[in-house]
Amino acid sequence: MDTSSSRPLLPQSLDEARIFQLPRAAFYISEFITEDEEKLLLEKIASAPKPRWKQLTRRRLQTWPSDLINNKLVDAPLPSWLEEPIVTRLLSLHLKEDVASQSHIFWDSPHKRPNHVLINEYPPGIGIMPHKDGAAYHPVVATVSLGASICLNIHEMKEEGTLNRTPTWRILQEPRSLLITTSDLYTDYLHGIDDIMEDIELSEQTVANWSLLQPGSTFHDGKNPRQTRTSLTYRDVLSVSS
Numbered sequence: 001m002d003t004s005s006s007r008p009l010l011p012q013s014l015d016e017a018r019i020f021q022l023p024r025a026a027f028y029i030s031e032f033i034t035e036d037e038e039k040l041l042l043e044k045i046a047s048a049p050k051p052r053w054k055q056l057t058r059r060r061l062q063t064w065p066s067d068l069i070n071n072k073l074v075d076a077p078l079p080s081w082l083e084e085p086i087v088t089r090l091l092s093l094h095l096k097e098d099v100a101s102q103s104h105i106f107w108d109s110p111h112k113r114p115n116h117v118l119i120n121e122y123p124p125g126i127g128i129m130p131h132k133d134g135a136a137y138h139p140v141v142a143t144v145s146l147g148a149s150i151c152l153n154i155h156e157m158k159e160e161g162t163l164n165r166t167p168t169w170r171i172l173q174e175p176r177s178l179l180i181t182t183s184d185l186y187t188d189y190l191h192g193i194d195d196i197m198e199d200i201e202l203s204e205q206t207v208a209n210w211s212l213l214q215p216g217s218t219f220h221d222g223k224n225p226r227q228t229r230t231s232l233t234y235r236d237v238l239s240v241s242s
């Protein structure tokens with residue numbers, strides 16, 4: 001596909017994007033945005049005023065429209081560059097069973113759309129500890145990846161309540177892709193990214209969304225050397241104050 005064209009080819013319905021290997025429910029769409037859109041977003045992120053960045057020890061992040069305070073969001077719109085094209089395109093995707101009612105992935109969230117975006121920048125070798133996203137959000141996360149590929153690990157808790165350090169599944173997120181995780185994946189499982197310089201042993205057997213990757217995508221020797229990868233995570237914060 002010509003990824004520099006003005007509009008990407010999206011699946012007719014979200015069902016075509018379902019990752020069947022995972023518990024309900026997850027969806028993956030490669031080339032959800034174009035190369036031009038990716039470039040523009042990276043420029044917007046890079047040109048944000050310096051105080052917008054929160055520097056953690058190993059990665060940095062931006063929060064739009066603002067940080068949560070006691071799990072609450074102060075009512076404010078997202079900037080237009082975070083709304084268009086991503087939110088409009090996201091809300092245009094429907095599940096087949098719901099086409100009649102025109103219900104998209106945020107249909108049963110309180111605000112019927114994402115109202116909050118976290119931007120995380122991961123240099124090579126840096127990831128994020130396995131965690132759950134918690135009670136502040138409706139249990140739907142839409143993640144758009146920029147710049148480079150990375151593996152997201154899904155972990156289960158062991159019976160005694162400790163984390164199983166070996167991921168149960170891996171999801172490969174390519175640049176310009178959209179990943180949606182919901183339901184049990186949000187509430188019962190943890191997700192994280194390894195602190196490694198390359199993702200290895202990538203294959204149909206080890207990557208849950210292998211069949212949904214970009215046609216012709218190649219991971220030489222099953223390896224993905226890490227480069228700086230930026231993610232936009234869209235969520236609906238349950239509690240909003242004016």
Ligand SMILES: O=C(O)CCC(=O)C(=O)O
Binds near residue numbers: 118120133143
């Ligand atoms: O960068 C990602 O894809 C995951 C980010 C994440 O888990 C979070 O911000 O809670």
Ligand SMILES: [Fe+2]
Binds near residue numbers: 131
């Ligand atoms: Fe998270």
